[in-house]
Amino acid sequence: MIHIVLHAPEIPQNTGSIARLCAATDTPLHLVEPLGFKLTDRYLKRAGLDYWPHVKLSVWPDWQAYLQSAAPSRLVFTSSGNRGIIGTDYHRFAYEKGDALVFGSESTGLPDELLEGQPHLVRIPIWGCVRSLNIANAASVLLYEALKVTGGLPGSAAQP
Template structure:
């Protein structure tokens, strides 16, 4: 199981994702370019004391991300407000990568085209969206439950 951030805009969200992935033992993919300078110093600052515990892969572009060996198997599952299926009704697999779009602009067409599925979190009518990392944490928790990953802790 992996979590991927597509061109993140907000450094604090990257920090929250690093901490989430470190604590849950999930690899994090950061698909650049980011909306902020992503230097080694910035990564260390964002990760706080969890940096050495997080498994992070940086990708210069979406094409570079898709060309990695991890992408040759497993599915891309897009988490979006207009996802086709509730995340609770989706059957996750251990090789899945959960993809989160940009905070400011959502997911572009290339993410929808590349994804094998899109899931949403049911919400109260009239409300637009959750924080992107909160959404990722909710769906990741269910994916880990379904695939038996919680038994590893």
């Protein structure tokens, strides 16, 4: 099973869209505080539609609490704000069952201290004139690739 982790997400509509993605793929969603919104935010609820009851949601007060309690098997980081840190292109990365795909906040990405020394960094190549993809789009791209590689997608090559 793949997990999605949002570190200090700021925009409720993005988190709502990712929650909907998680409901559609039966993927656990972890939100690491601080959040830039309240979980009762109408924009968050609207973006997730009526799928919230189907989201395996965990909210953590900070990064250390997430690491200690969730005990992810492997962290895979991606960040639009990782200034100069180049990771493996997402479609060439060797995803594993149990991976936690970690995304940073929309305005600043992941903090440098989380990225320092991390061996599992992935990137989504962008060759157009934009700085980054919307976090919900990035989460979709990485999640479906990880599911394909690990056999979590019906009909994927890795599925028996």
